[in-house]
Amino acid sequence: MASHPTSETNRLRKSIKSLGSDGFTDNDLDTKWITISGSVRGTCGLCLSLGEDKSFLIPLARYKVDITALQEMRWKGCDIYSDKRRKADIYYSCAEEQGSYGVGIVVRGNLRKSVMAWIPVNERICVVRMKGTFYNTCIVCAYAPTNDADGMFKDTFHDQLDATLDQCPKHDAKVILGDFNAKIGRERYQGIKGTQSKHNTSTDNAERLINFAASRQLIVSSTCFPHKNIHKGTWRSPDKRTVNQIDHVLVDSRHASNILDVRSYRYAEDFSDHYPVIAKVRARISNAKRDKQKEERGCNIEAWRSVEVASAYASEVSRKLQSIQANLPIEEHWKQCAGALTSAATEVLGPKQRRPRKEWFDEQCRLALQKKHEARQRWNNAKKTRGAQSIYEEYRVARRLAVNLCRAKKRHFEDSEMRKVELLSGSSDTRKFYQHIKRQKEGYVPPTIFCNDASGNLLENVRPNVAHRSLPPLAPVEDLEEAAPPSAAEIKAAIRKLKRNKSPGSDGIHAELLKCAGDDT
Structure with a gap:
């Protein structure tokens, strides 16, 4: 019998500080x-x-x-x-x-x-x-x-x-x-x-x-x-x-x-x-209190393709920026500007739409499975009685209908997805085309939470190895002369060079939000 290597993952929970x-x-x-x-x-x-x-x-x-x-x-x-x-x-x-x-x-x-x-x-x-x-x-x-x-x-x-x-x-x-x-x-x-x-x-x-x-x-x-x-x-x-x-x-x-x-x-x-x-x-498992974190879903970036939505977003950003004072420190000023961009995007563009896990599973499938479970329960309750065989036949029919319905719904959904891929192949939106191809080719891939070292080997004790990993020394930085602040034209040119469809930074602001904010901003 082949054995897997013993390992601990970086999924280990934080140690409980208080055992009261x-x-x-x-x-x-x-x-x-x-x-x-x-x-x-x-x-x-x-x-x-x-x-x-x-x-x-x-x-x-x-x-x-x-x-x-x-x-x-x-x-x-x-x-x-x-x-x-x-x-x-x-x-x-x-x-x-x-x-x-x-x-x-x-x-x-x-x-x-x-x-x-x-x-x-x-x-x-x-x-x-x-x-x-x-x-x-x-x-x-x-x-x-x-x-x-x-x-x-x-x-x-x-x-x-x-x-x-x-x-x-x-x-x-x-x-x-x-x-x-x-x-x-x-x-x-x-x-x-x-x-x-x-x-x-x-x-x-x-x-x-x-x-x-x-x-x-x-x-x-x-x-x-x-x-x-x-x-x-x-x-x-x-x-x-x-x-x-x-x-x-x-x-x-x-x-x-x-x-x-x-x-x-x-x-x-x-x-x-x-x-x-x-x-x-009867055992007391340590269960420390943890503050609930609000889930951040982000904004619907795809909505900026509409001219009306882009115009409404630009006017909302301009209105919010007018209420910001100009004599604030640079860090506080940027914080308020970033808040204006994200709040305007949430109000105008709306939250990001989440794809369901099973897009083909609808109310009809849920009702069919519910009928199957109810028939199964009736059969369990009627065992060793005279009418058990007839109730079992009803359960078999309900189970067959539920299985066939779910299978047909899933097959129809897969066919429609392939037709979408065929239509996208002749369009100019190559990004969405490759996204559908990748989704159909790979299917579901669970997120991995293992951690490898620099040589690619699986770490057994994740936290100690990561905490004591030595980093290469940084090169000394020479004294640089203080540069003049960039002009408005340089800032606009830098924003125009930003690429779309890229992940945001630590501030959570996408490049599209800066591009659609308008020239007046």
């Missing part, structure tokens, strides 16, 4: 953990290539889950995907070539800034370290081989899992979430597992898991809480007749009392053949 109780709320005392795994089918699920829908984040918000462990993601590489709209970060560790396996951890809400480190071990194991009040917590996501796999393959997996726990700090709390493909029986193992398992006898994978837990002083918390059998099963067979308990939650014995409950939930979404296993954890 001022930065916490009552909700911080009850944190939820969840593990979802298994093969995926349908249009929205875990087995998606980067850039497609991340609809599996929707039920996480519905269950109010803070930290999620994902298995069998089948993505490519190891990176961090941030979904700002759903306020979730996905730390995934998959194979270099997209295919089988792959694990990941999703951190939602305010807990995102409590992540201290992330270690992608390989396509079956990854670790996220969270900052806490009295102790930190290492969350390990694991995906074990099946029970029919070769014994050496299983030994290699447990050796790697054991080595991963050795890398975790000694005084951190360890929580292991994952699909272990282990049916644990009701045999008595004092201090290692409970007797509330769904199965009577243990399989080979279960015995290996129990031996591993005993060697590391772990407790299988998923077998310690009494529940109905329907709340113990975590995986259902394709024929929907067999349900097994193969997903488990392990915690070190010192912090076993923090686990309040572990059970599986049956849900309406069908993106996995595994039921989500939710564990309620």
Whole structure:
């Protein structure tokens, strides 16, 4: 099994300066953990290539889950995907070539800034370290081989899992979430597992898991809480007749009392053949207060192409500049001038329009998916009744209609985009033409947050390496004579030479805003 190099990213959060109780709320005392795994089918699920829908984040918000462990993601590489709209970060560790396996951890809400480190071990194991009040917590996501796999393959997996726990700090709390493909029986193992398992006898994978837990002083918390059998099963067979308990939650014995409950939930979404296993954890995660920053969307620069809009913008800028005093210091004078330009651009040009993530997804698609979810819920409620088969047929029809509708909408949108590219090829706007070509060719590319050194090597400890990076010495500056201030004609000539469609500087003023301000300005 090929292993990814261990690395920490510059995504590590700022250290918490104060560990008092001022930065916490009552909700911080009850944190939820969840593990979802298994093969995926349908249009929205875990087995998606980067850039497609991340609809599996929707039920996480519905269950109010803070930290999620994902298995069998089948993505490519190891990176961090941030979904700002759903306020979730996905730390995934998959194979270099997209295919089988792959694990990941999703951190939602305010807990995102409590992540201290992330270690992608390989396509079956990854670790996220969270900052806490009295102790930190290492969350390990694991995906074990099946029970029919070769014994050496299983030994290699447990050796790697054991080595991963050795890398975790000694005084951190360890929580292991994952699909272990282990049916644990009701045999008595004092201090290692409970007797509330769904199965009577243990399989080979279960015995290996129990031996591993005993060697590391772990407790299988998923077998310690009494529940109905329907709340113990975590995986259902394709024929929907067999349900097994193969997903488990392990915690070190010192912090076993923090686990309040572990059970599986049956849900309406069908993106996995595994039921989500939710564990309620009583642990205080450090949650420092942070001031909310107002999002700056910028102004719609493309609107200046209209003659009427450009004229209105120039007159508005001239009106705002007339109210500025001329005898101010140079820094204060430029600050007020820049404020006049940006405020006039916001009022006249309007805010920058944001492209939706899925332009083809409309209200019709949303209603079709809602009908599919409602049919799925009715079928779940009517199981083991006489009318279950007819309700299941209604669900199949609703699911087929929703899938076909979304597929047709997406295909029609892609065809329209290609027609736009064809029309732009004969126009004079080559910039927009190449933008559409690049968008169709590359698709979605997640933002990378890794950091390389001067030689191109991936930095393991980002902050110390960047902070102590030595810069070449600057050449001495000779004494220069004070130059005369530029004339108005020189300033106008310099503004005319500015190139359009370029990113603004630190002041946020585009070149188009200066060009369209008018000669009188």
